[in-house]
Amino acid sequence: MRSSTTFIFCLLFCAFTCAVQAQISGRVTDGDSGEALVGVNVITGNGVGTSTDADGKWSLTLPAGEHTLRFSFVGYRNTTIDIHADGKAQYIETTLFQDDNELDVLVVSGSLYEKKLTEETVSMEVVKASLIEHTNSTSLNEAILKAPGVYMMDEQANIRGGTGFTYGAGSRVMLVVDDQILLSADRGDAKWNFVPLENVEQVEIIKGASSVLYGSSALNGVISVRTAWPGIEPVTKVTMYHGMYSAPDFAPAKWWETAPTFTGMQFAHRQRFDKVDLVLGGHISENNSYLLGQYSDRARLNWKTRFHTGNDKKISYGVNGNLMSDREGMYFLWAGVDTGAFIPFQGYLDTSSTTLLNWQHKWMTIDPWLNYFDDHGNAHKCKMRFYHNNVNYSDTTSGAAWLLNFDYQLHHAWENDLVLTTGVSGYDFHVRDHDLGDHDGISAGVYVQLDKKLFDRLSLNVGLREEFYTVDTTAGSAVPIFKGGANYRLGRRTWLRGSFGQGYRFPSLVEKFASTHLGSLYIFPNPDLSAEYGWNTEFGVKRSLTAEHFNGFADIAFYLTDYFDMTEFTFNYYTGEGLGFKSLNTNRARIGGMEITLSGEGELWGNTISFSGGYNYIYPADIAGDSSNLDLPTFMGNFIDGFSAHSNDSAFLASVLKYRFRHMLRMDVEYMVKKFSFGTDINYFSLMENLDAIYIQFIPGIEEYRGDHMHGDWIFDFRAGYQCTQNIKVQCLVKNAFNRMYALRPAKYDAPRSFTFQMSVDL
Numbered sequence: 001m002r003s004s005t006t007f008i009f010c011l012l013f014c015a016f017t018c019a020v021q022a023q024i025s026g027r028v029t030d031g032d033s034g035e036a037l038v039g040v041n042v043i044t045g046n047g048v049g050t051s052t053d054a055d056g057k058w059s060l061t062l063p064a065g066e067h068t069l070r071f072s073f074v075g076y077r078n079t080t081i082d083i084h085a086d087g088k089a090q091y092i093e094t095t096l097f098q099d100d101n102e103l104d105v106l107v108v109s110g111s112l113y114e115k116k117l118t119e120e121t122v123s124m125e126v127v128k129a130s131l132i133e134h135t136n137s138t139s140l141n142e143a144i145l146k147a148p149g150v151y152m153m154d155e156q157a158n159i160r161g162g163t164g165f166t167y168g169a170g171s172r173v174m175l176v177v178d179d180q181i182l183l184s185a186d187r188g189d190a191k192w193n194f195v196p197l198e199n200v201e202q203v204e205i206i207k208g209a210s211s212v213l214y215g216s217s218a219l220n221g222v223i224s225v226r227t228a229w230p231g232i233e234p235v236t237k238v239t240m241y242h243g244m245y246s247a248p249d250f251a252p253a254k255w256w257e258t259a260p261t262f263t264g265m266q267f268a269h270r271q272r273f274d275k276v277d278l279v280l281g282g283h284i285s286e287n288n289s290y291l292l293g294q295y296s297d298r299a300r301l302n303w304k305t306r307f308h309t310g311n312d313k314k315i316s317y318g319v320n321g322n323l324m325s326d327r328e329g330m331y332f333l334w335a336g337v338d339t340g341a342f343i344p345f346q347g348y349l350d351t352s353s354t355t356l357l358n359w360q361h362k363w364m365t366i367d368p369w370l371n372y373f374d375d376h377g378n379a380h381k382c383k384m385r386f387y388h389n390n391v392n393y394s395d396t397t398s399g400a401a402w403l404l405n406f407d408y409q410l411h412h413a414w415e416n417d418l419v420l421t422t423g424v425s426g427y428d429f430h431v432r433d434h435d436l437g438d439h440d441g442i443s444a445g446v447y448v449q450l451d452k453k454l455f456d457r458l459s460l461n462v463g464l465r466e467e468f469y470t471v472d473t474t475a476g477s478a479v480p481i482f483k484g485g486a487n488y489r490l491g492r493r494t495w496l497r498g499s500f501g502q503g504y505r506f507p508s509l510v511e512k513f514a515s516t517h518l519g520s521l522y523i524f525p526n527p528d529l530s531a532e533y534g535w536n537t538e539f540g541v542k543r544s545l546t547a548e549h550f551n552g553f554a555d556i557a558f559y560l561t562d563y564f565d566m567t568e569f570t571f572n573y574y575t576g577e578g579l580g581f582k583s584l585n586t587n588r589a590r591i592g593g594m595e596i597t598l599s600g601e602g603e604l605w606g607n608t609i610s611f612s613g614g615y616n617y618i619y620p621a622d623i624a625g626d627s628s629n630l631d632l633p634t635f636m637g638n639f640i641d642g643f644s645a646h647s648n649d650s651a652f653l654a655s656v657l658k659y660r661f662r663h664m665l666r667m668d669v670e671y672m673v674k675k676f677s678f679g680t681d682i683n684y685f686s687l688m689e690n691l692d693a694i695y696i697q698f699i700p701g702i703e704e705y706r707g708d709h710m711h712g713d714w715i716f717d718f719r720a721g722y723q724c725t726q727n728i729k730v731q732c733l734v735k736n737a738f739n740r741m742y743a744l745r746p747a748k749y750d751a752p753r754s755f756t757f758q759m760s761v762d763l
Contacts, residue, residue, distance in 0.1 A: 022085035025059040026092035028052050028071060035232055037096060039114060039379065040073040043415045049377040051413070054316035055308060061375070070415070071096060109176065109204040109224035111451060111461065112213055112421050113411055118542055119459050121485025121499045122210075123557050123595070125150070127203040129228075131612070134670065134679060134719065136241055136733055136758050138264060138285065140175075140203070141192035144223055147205050148597050148614030148666050151685070153659065153745045155192065159207050161591050161618040162220030162561060164659040165745070166569040169523075169583055170508035172220035174210070178227055178304075178320065180367065180385045183217055185403040185429035186436055188508030190223075191389075194324050194363050196302040198239070198266040199281040201228040207595075208536035208559065209503030212463040212483040215425065215445050219503035219534055219563075227304065230270040230277050236763040240265045243756035245290045248749075249739045253341040260288040262756075277318075279304035290751055292343050293356045294331040300324040314374070320367040330357040333747045337701025341741070341749050345699070360392040379411040381423075391433075399433030417453035422446075435516045436509050443469040443506070449483075459487040469506050476531065478504045493544040500537045507531065511567065511583035522580030530585050534563040545600055552600015555614075563589040568658070571692040579698070588623035588630070589657055592639045604671070613667030613682075617643060618660065622690075626655035647687040647710050658690045659746075663712065675724075677731075681717040691746055699747045713742040715750075727762040 028040045036056025043049030044060070045068045052058045062085045069092075071079045076096040083090065105117040105126055117124060125147035137143040141152050149160045156166050157173040175182045175190040183190055206222040214222050242263040247254045264285030271278050283300040305318035333345035344356050365387050372380040385405040392398045409423035426444030431437075445467030452460045462484045468477035485499035507529040515525050540557035565585040573579050597614030619642040621629040629635045638652075642662060645652050656662075663686035670679040687709055696702045716738055721731035732755070739753040 022062050022064060022087055023059065023089045024062055024067075024069075024083065024085065024092070025057065025089070026094055028056045028058070028073075028094045028096060031095040031097040033232070037073055037076075040071055040096065041377070041413050043070050043072070043377070044068065045070075049415065050375060051373050051377055051379055053308075053314050053373045054306060054371065057314075058373075059314070059375070107204050108179075108226065109206055109222060111419075111449065112179075112409065113419065118489075118495050118544070118553075119487050121459065121461055121487045121497050122501070123207040123538060123540055123555075123559070125205040125207070125597070127205070129200050129202060131668065132197060132200060132203075133239070133760065134677075134721070134731070135668070135681060135717075136731070136756055137197065138241070138266075138283070139193040140190075140195040140197060140223075140225065143197065143200075143203055144205060145683075146612070146666070146668060146681075149207060149593075149595050149616035149664065150205060151661070151664065151744065154748075155189065157190065157220075157223060159205070159221040160559065160561070160593050160595070160616060161620045161657070161660045164568055164657060166567075166583075169510045169514070169569050170505065170567070171217055172505055174214045174218035174222045176214065176222060176224040178225070178367070179381075180383055180405055180407060181214075181217075181427070182365070182385075182387070184389055185387070185401040185427075185509075186389070186399060186431045186433055187510045188217065189510075191361075191363060193296070193298060193326065194300070194322065195225055196227060196281045196283070196300065196322060198237075198268040198283055199227045199270070199279055199302065199304075201226045208499070208538060208561070209501040209534055210483075211467075211478070211481055211503035212447055212465040212501065213449065215465070215467055216443065216469070216478070216504060216506045216531075219505045219532065228270060228279070229304070229306065230272040230279065232272065234269070234271040236267070236269045237760065238265065238267045238763065239758065239760045241756055241758040243733075243754055245751065246739065246753045246755065248290075248341065248752040249741050250338060250341065252339045253741075255292050255342055256290075260290055262287040275308050277304075277306035289329075289331070290342055291331040291749070294329050296326065296328040298324060298326040298328075315370070315372050317370040318368075320365075320369070322363070322365045324361075324363045326361040326363070328359055328361070330359070331748065332356070333699060334701065334743075334749065337705045340700075345747075356394075358394045362390045364388045377412055377414075381407075381409040381411070383407045383409075393434065397434035399431070399435065401429065401431045401433070403427050403429040419451040420448070421451070422448040431509055433509075436513045439472055439509055439513070441469060441471040443467065445478075457489040461485050467504075471506075471509070471512075476506065478506075478531070478533075493546065495542045496540075497542070498537075498539045500535065502533070502535045504531055504533045505567075507567065507583070511569075517580070522578055524574060524577050524580055524582040526583050529567065529583055530565050532563060532565045532567050532585070534561060534566075536561045547602070550600060550602030552598070552602070552611075555595075555597045557595045559593050559595070561591040561593075563591075571695045571698075573694060579694075586622075586624050588627075590621045590623055590629055590635060591618055591657070592621075592635065593618035598667075607674075608672040609669070611667065611669040613665075615663075615665045617663055619643075619662065620657035620660045622655050622657045629655065647689055647712075653689045656690050658692060659688060660690070661685050661688055675722055677719075677721040677723075679719040679721075681719075683715045684712060685715075685742075685744060686712040688744075688746065695746065702746060705743065705746075709742065713740060713744075715740055715742065729760045731758045731760075732756070733758065 028037045040052040042058045050058050069081045110120045127146050132143045163172045170188040204224040210218040210222045244259045244261045266283040269280045281302045287296045302322040304320040335343040335345050367385045369383045387403040390400045405427040407425040413419045424446045431439045447465040449463035466480050481502035483501040487497045513525045538559035542555045545552045566589045568586045570584045595616045599612040601610040619639040665684040668681045717735045719733040723729050735754045743749045
């Protein structure tokens with residue numbers, strides 16, 4: 001009887017203990033700025049956990065008893081708190097402090113959640129908003145040129161030689177703005193000046209195939225733009241600029257009497273209200289060109305909103321948007337290398353026509369989104385984007401495209417440093433265009449990635465994706481693709497990384513169906529064009545550089561990329577069609593490369609100096625033209641020999657891919673002296689050794705130009721600024737200061753020397 005009573009008492013005690021539940025909640029903030037921290041992991045000793053919401057708040061229901069709460073967040077020192085749950089509600093204010101012993105660069109795009117740059121398994125570059133402002137970069141295509149190994153060719157981004165000459169016919173580089181794709185439905189390309197640079201926080205560039213997380217068009221890499229949210233204090237900033245081009249070094253090439261000018265203004269406002277965060281931005285500019293007939297006049301307005309609901313504020317949502325109108329004239333080929341350097345080429349058969357296009361664009365995105373943090377530590381993110389663009393062509397015809405994108409992502413982090421990221425994404429598109437015809441299609445994919453940290457030193461990740469698409473009545477799919485990587489912290493300041501990733505790209509509508517012309521140069525359709533596939537692998541070492549008055553890092557990476565059914569925009573004479581461009585599958589290609597990057601900030605002679613840049617070398621083998629490079633020892637031998645090969649060694653360089661630079665160097669340096677700042681931007685490009693043979697024969701002056709630029713081109717920009725007051729800064733910039741006449745894309749000169757005056761006002 002006594003034992004029965006004891007047993008019943010124990011049952012009642014356990015039932016009472018289990019029934020006593022305590023509501024524990026709190027808020028986590030940055031110990032220095034006081035701002036709320038979003039996504040902090042709050043985990044108990046038995047594995048129950050959650051994450052902070054958009055206001056830094058969290059909530060857990062715990063049984064009575066003793067508990068230890070662990071707060072962890074990337075870039076911050078972990079904090080633990082012991083609590084006693086006694087059935088009463090408790091509220092805990094927690095502050096986390098940044099880990100000062102680490103590099104403080106945090107990135108998101110590499111793994112779809114915030115991570116230290118030093119712990120990524122792939123090569124990434126980060127372009128900060130401050131550098132974009134200081135160099136007066138008014139379009140994203142100018143901003144990304146600050147990253148080593150990246151260059152633009154006719155509005156097409158090229159990372160480490162992964163893209164040749166495509167002229168608006170699809171992109172191997174995915175553009176992402178606030179975690180959503182921003183490639184057009186019709187041309188599959190990026191509209192760089194549509195990106196709201198006035199509100200950019202940072203630009204993250206992934207180098208190498210990234211299709212597992214980003215799908216088609218991430219074959220050569222990803223450019224991910226992250227725009228800013230408001231902080232504790234409101235921010236309002238207005239920037240104005242005006243500039244002009246000077247006469248070129250070869251005076252007879254100047255076609256103008258009054259120097260072409262460019263002018264613009266942009267503003268940004270970010271403010272936090274009680275339950276709403278608001279971001280506004282705008283840009284207006286008028287840009288005349290040194291190229292006769294080329295211009296761009298645009299106006300853009302964008303906004304972001306973030307609403308919070310409920311007492312626990314686990315849900316945040318909003319509607320973002322961007323609108324732009326753009327009138328532009330586009331110059332394609334020069335009339336000659338000397339007096340015709342800045343004048344458009346006249347028709348080869350019809351001398352009354354020119355290779356100029358005049359287009360009127362209207363662009364719009366509307367982005368509803370919702371984030372939800374549940375009681376089990378899961379973060380749910382739902383995003384949509386309605387992307388519409390309309391164009392009126394030079395010949396009064398027009399086109400329109402609509403794209404509706406949807407992305408759902410689930411993120412969960414366990415106490416044992418295992419992180420799951422999975423989701424589904426896809427879009428539906430409709431195109432009605434005079435040059436392309438009428439087309440409809442769907443693309444959709446599902447992906448999963450696991451990240452695991454072992455022994456506090458080794459980070460591993462693996463990922464898979466499956467994707468399918470339809471265009472009209474044609475369906476296709478990408479075979480399941482894979483990525484994997486490892487990052488090992490060798491010492492306190494050294495990280496080793498290695499990765500392998502696969503990628504693919506479905507052909508754009510332009511490549512398959514476009515039938516148009518530039519004067520007498522035609523662009524022909526290729527409805528039989530196939531998807532292209534590839535993979536990229538690399539090994540890299542990152543080393544932090546620290547001293548008493550200096551902090552930075554050095555990085556070296558070796559990489560290898562293989563392409564299958566590679567698509568090239570090929571200039572040739574096509575039987576039955578004529579002279580022009582067509583997208584063709586050119587079979588196999590292999591690119592090997594080495595990249596060295598440096599970045600840092602410190603004191604020099606008692607003042608602040610900062611620098612960032614690097615050097616990139618590639619050997620881009622055209623295996624379709626020389627299959628011996630399929631043999632890896634042969635390829636490695638050519639890779640080594642190619643480092644010092646001279647640009648006139650035609651026998652050696654005949655087998656390299658067209659429209660690539662073997663050597664590129666880029667470095668930006670800024671020095672601050674009290675209220676003054678002085679900066680320089682240095683760029684070097686070796687000669688582009690291989691072009692389409694008919695391009696050389698057909699376009700006047702190509703051979704002459706190549707003979708004069710056999711050793712490549714050095715370009716220097718300089719700038720000087722003065723902080724007039726706490727809220728006003730003025731700056732003067734001189735680009736191409738030594739007035740070098742050079743053409744990174746054959747038959748289209750880059751800008752001569754230009755002068756710009758810029759003023760920024762914080763209101």
